[in-house]
Amino acid sequence: MKHKHLIIFGSVMVVAWVAGTFLFIFFWPHLVSNHFKRAILVKGFGDGPVPINTLYTESQKLFAEPLHTSLPHGSSNLATVGVNHDTLLTGGWLDLSKGPLVLHVPDFFGRYYSVQFTDPFDDDFAYVGTRTTGTQAGDYFITGPDWKGQVPSGMKQISSPDNSVLVLGRILVYSDSDLPTAYNLAKQIRLTPRGN
């Protein structure tokens, strides 16, 4: 066959082109999500890796002096890129396969905050915060897809479609002098295993 190599190259290319386009569309959000998962669980944001099922709050120094705070080698720079000088970040990665977790939020007294729950394909399936639940204190019972049981009284259920969850909290900082107050509130957003 005269153009055998061209035909093989051409047909493989077309198949890779079409299939690759679908693969990029489908898996790109997952690649992005994995990047954050690695930043949280492997690199951390200045104090070593953030253990699974715990939250880490961005340091006041990093927020106040983003240019002059040097993170230890190997830390993720995700908290320093993206130029956000509005909200303190708190975040972590959840594994709900071992059972539900409880998210506690303090009273924010009308301050804007949000805690975003994102699945491994970048869908925000739930929020706790000013817009969705108000700024009063509360406890939220986070369950995985396979969980069955009774939600403890006094808690609202957050039902995750996946056992893997990215939790990202944003707490508005009004001014430099407000930073300690905002940080103190952010630190009171806590995750505990069920029953503790």
Added chain:
Amino acid sequence: MMEQNTVQPHRSQEPTRSSGLLAFLWRRNIVSDVVQGIIVGGVLAFITFQIIAQTYVTKVNGWTTMLGCGQPGAGILMRGVCGDIFPGPINVPQEAMYWHTNKDDAGQTLSGHHDYIMHFPAGQLPPNDAFWSLTMGDTKNRFVPNPINRYSVSDRSGLLPNADGAVDIYIQNAAPAGHEFNWLPAPSGNFILRLRVYLPGSAILDGKYKVPPVVETR
């Protein structure tokens, strides 16, 4: 050893013995046809993905934004495109909207060699129930050093309105005499502006609110 013996005679039939990338590109056998097809197809797929993503982007007055990210059930295509335009755990639009630009209203790249003004007519600051901010970033999306340690201007930064209630933001490398409160310090080189509006008002969510252009003044 058996394998080497079977491969060797085949190799000796090749017209050249040169190795490396060029040889790989020019040598024709089924393996190289397939590998090259996958590589070229993969690159084309990535380019196609970028082109598709761009069709979902909204551009107003030089600003780039996108509605409808982060929402479950928005569809696989929308999800993929959002992951490309905003590579991170982006908020749903009701929580926050984001705009960015590296161009002024004339399509010129933003640079500290020039001075710019963003003019918000009276009552036309971004409508919101939480906060808004305009943040300066260098081309690598990092904060920009400046003598007054100001990285953004916002609803909290003490912007002064003009006599008619409008607000001008001075975006430039050197401090604007008499307008220091409304100065967003730029680097000496190129930069990117990011506008955030948290708990955006309905005028933003239904697309009626237009972010003002960044206009060169010098």
